[in-house]
Amino acid sequence: MHFPMLLLSAALLTTASAYTDRKPSLHSRAACPDYKDYSTRRHGPYSTGRYSLPFQRPSTECRLFTSPAVEAKIKQITSQLADPDLARLFENTFPNTLDTTVRWHQTATPAEASQSFIVTGDINAQWLRDSTNQLAQYQSLAPKDPALKTLLLGAINTQADYVLESPYCNAFQPPRSSGLAPTSNGQNDRVHPTYDPNLVFECKYEIDSLASFLSLGNQYYAATGDGSFMTAKWVEAVQTVMQVIEEQSTGTFAPGGRPADMTYTFSRQTDIGTETLNLGGIGNPLASNTSLIRSAFRPSDDATIMQFFIPGNAFMSVELQRTADILSKHSKDPKNKELAKTMAQKSKDIKKAIYKYGVTTHPEFGKVFAYEVDGYGSHVMMDDANLPSLLALPLLGFIEQDDPLYQSTRKMVLSPKANPYYLPGASFSGIGGPHIGIKNAWPISRLVQAMTSDDDDEIVESVEMVLKTAAELGLIHESVEVQQGKEFTRSWFAWANSVFAHTILDLVERKPGLVIGPKARLNGKQAKLG
Numbered sequence: 064m065h066f067p068m069l070l071l072s073a074a075l076l077t078t079a080s081a082y083t084d085r086k087p088s089l090h091s092r093a094a095c096p097d098y099k100d101y102s103t104r105r106h107g108p109y110s111t112g113r114y115s116l117p118f119q120r121p122s123t124e125c126r127l128f129t130s131p132a133v134e135a136k137i138k139q140i141t142s143q144l145a146d147p148d149l150a151r152l153f154e155n156t157f158p159n160t161l162d163t164t165v166r167w168h169q170t171a172t173p174a175e176a177s178q179s180f181i182v183t184g185d186i187n188a189q190w191l192r193d194s195t196n197q198l199a200q201y202q203s204l205a206p207k208d209p210a211l212k213t214l215l216l217g218a219i220n221t222q223a224d225y226v227l228e229s230p231y232c233n234a235f236q237p238p239r240s241s242g243l244a245p246t247s248n249g250q251n252d253r254v255h256p257t258y259d260p261n262l263v264f265e266c267k268y269e270i271d272s273l274a275s276f277l278s279l280g281n282q283y284y285a286a287t288g289d290g291s292f293m294t295a296k297w298v299e300a301v302q303t304v305m306q307v308i309e310e311q312s313t314g315t316f317a318p319g320g321r322p323a324d325m326t327y328t329f330s331r332q333t334d335i336g337t338e339t340l341n342l343g344g345i346g347n348p349l350a351s352n353t354s355l356i357r358s359a360f361r362p363s364d365d366a367t368i369m370q371f372f373i374p375g376n377a378f379m380s381v382e383l384q385r386t387a388d389i390l391s392k393h394s395k396d397p398k399n400k401e402l403a404k405t406m407a408q409k410s411k412d413i414k415k416a417i418y419k420y421g422v423t424t425h426p427e428f429g430k431v432f433a434y435e436v437d438g439y440g441s442h443v444m445m446d447d448a449n450l451p452s453l454l455a456l457p458l459l460g461f462i463e464q465d466d467p468l469y470q471s472t473r474k475m476v477l478s479p480k481a482n483p484y485y486l487p488g489a490s491f492s493g494i495g496g497p498h499i500g501i502k503n504a505w506p507i508s509r510l511v512q513a514m515t516s517d518d519d520d521e522i523v524e525s526v527e528m529v530l531k532t533a534a535e536l537g538l539i540h541e542s543v544e545v546q547q548g549k550e551f552t553r554s555w556f557a558w559a560n561s562v563f564a565h566t567i568l569d570l571v572e573r574k575p576g577l578v579i580g581p582k583a584r585l586n587g588k589q590a591k592l593g
Contacts, residue, residue, distance in 0.1 A: 095125035102555035112148030114534035119155040128165040132208035145583035156560035160197040167241040179217030184557040188234045188264035195275040202286040219292045223300040229258045232266035253330040270358035270375035277382035290393040314351030337365035350438030354416035362449040363498040369435040373421040374451035377461040383410035431472040446476035447496035448505030488545025503542035510566045
């Protein structure tokens with residue numbers, strides 16, 4: 064979804080907040096400040112580190128969902144971190160999804176019938192991709208907190224409803240039973256299949272959205288071992304995903320050369336090229352019989368150039384196999400066993416096709432993955448900050464981090480000479496994308512860079528760079544202008560906050576010497592490289 068780019072200047076946000084950290088005089092959420100405004104202002108108490116980061120959590124009674132397990136994790140991690148600024152940023156970001164984006168949650172009996180509406184932050188709609196990523200950091204804590212476990216079950220159930228309602232759509236309105244009013248995205252779209260705007264916020268077909276639905280259940284099962292979410296409705300939603308995969312595995316032309324009947328088309332009245340599909344809403348031509356799945360839009364919600372989007376196909380391949388494993392293990396229904404076999408075979412077919420069509424030879428870096436392909440032999444050579452991405456392939460579980468093919472791809476996408484959206488700047492450097500433009504890189508990309516690296520210098524530089532961009536408001540922004548580093552988009556972006564929290568949890572486990580103890584490289588002083 065493209066919204067007018069909001070560039071905020073940090074210099075304009077240093078005035079004292081119009082709100083205070085005191086409890087509202089009325090013990091009701093109606094008295095709580097709008098976090099969309101609250102997040103643009105600094106609040107005390109401030110960290111004792113060199114950046115004096117503000118405390119950006121809402122006051123206790125203004126938090127939308129509270130988990131004792133999450134609060135305990137915050138205390139554990141912040142007490143370990145050597146840098147008080149990193150500790151404060153973790154304290155702000157780790158609970159941000161629960162604090163600010165759980166707009167509606169309804170418990171039910173059985174628990175897997177519960178519902179959870181998780182908005183992306185400053186937009187009052189739920190993206191399948193964003194909500195899965197926002198909740199990922201809490202999955203491991205679910206066994207310790209029954210209420211949190213039910214929240215996650217509710218999220219799985221609500222996503223299943225969305226997939227069944229409009230499987231080609233990416234962002235959704237509040238469930239009718241919530242009583243929350245739907246909002247308009249302000250666009251004039253012509254989409255087939257049609258959808259109900261009271262239920263759907265936006266209908267851009269993205270393969271990663273459906274993979275994210277599968278991933279939410281797979282993550283939950285991996286953390287809890289609880290298969291109760293695999294209800295008849297969930298299985299039906301999985302079957303719907305498989306139907307979409309089948310429909311979107313076709314090329315542009317039918318046998319004999321005639322244009323095929325496209326199941327999905329999208330046109331928008333816009334002067335922004337990435338906001339609509341060409342050729343009357345079908346997108347550029349694709350070859351037939353590749354086993355790759357088309358994706359009309361990227362995880363940035365920008366239109367693909369070539370609709371065989373490689374990171375999205377890799378993500379789907381992984382999640383199909385994981386779902387197949389769960390189904391085959393827990394379901395006694397022969398139909399579900401057969402569904403699992405079909406999913407496992409499709410996973411293998413996609414992976415084989417990625418290596419056949421999605422790998423090309425770069426003149427400098429050798430064999431690499433392309434970002435998008437058309438199956439005819441053409442490739443789009445770039446990477447985008449949004450996940451899934453080429454940089455994040457090991458985090459998806461598609462390829463090992465030390466695999467030479469990944470390493471050559473990684474070098475390519477982190478090179479401004481090879482990736483047009485790698486933006487080096489005087490203040491910030493990282494991968495951006497066409498969604499915001501060629502002046503802004505995304506902190507998410509630097510965090511993924513840290514999580515896919517074993518090089519201490521690279522990790523320290525990446526985390527330090529992100530910390531500096533978050534210093535003024537104590538939250539992770541969507542994107543940052545790379546030269547001055549003072550302008551950014553979105554002060555409140557829950558997905559980015561979750562990725563930062565993930566990064567800290569990763570470093571505490573994988574590289575504790577960088578963040579814990581008196582000899583930590585990230586220790587509250589100017590980080591030194593080498």
